Amino acid sequence: MLPTEPPARQWRVPPALPAAKAAGAVVLVAVALLFAGGDIVQLVLAALAAAVLLGWAARDVLAPVRLAVDPEGITVVRGFAGHRHLPWSAVEAVTVDRRNRRGLAGPVLEIDAGESLHLFGRTDLGADPVEVAEALHEARPR
Incomplete structure (x- = not known):
């Protein structure tokens, strides 16, 4: 098999x-x-x-998909409607921070790729950023 x-x-x-x-x-x-x-x-x-x-x-x-993950890495939205693939080797950290965004405080998913930082809130993901961060950590190859 x-x-x-x-x-x-x-x-x-x-x-x-x-x-x-x-x-x-x-x-x-x-x-x-x-x-x-x-x-x-x-x-x-x-x-x-x-x-x-x-x-x-x-x-x-x-560009409804803001974030995607696969065994090769993470794909993030870039610009108005483009996407950028970040291989796992380029992803330095995936964390959740609490920030003020558009006048509201809430959890924000941060993906640090060295030269770029990608931020996603609940409305970007359609899910809780904490749960998304856990899913990203599980998907990352060891």
Whole structure:
């Protein structure tokens, strides 16, 4: 019997998150239209903020997988919708830290790859960062 490799595991943005961001953009524009009173500056600012929210939602749709692990290493999201594979030899540490992020304190998964540091929160992973760190430690070859 041939040994089988453990299956690759991945963590992604929860599916409801891009929908919530898109709905927020629509609400933002609707509120601006209701209360702007013909002020073009308010309408333009609301449209710009809505465009940012829609771009953020598009990123979640185009690159929903933020982190993946396989026997060769870890794949992290890079840039707007790209990915970067980090071989296990490049991963110096996988830790969980408690940080303020977007005004809220919570656990953050840190992947230190020497020249780069990758941070992931619960909304990035769709899971508890502590559990993801444990899964990464288990997947790492000894």
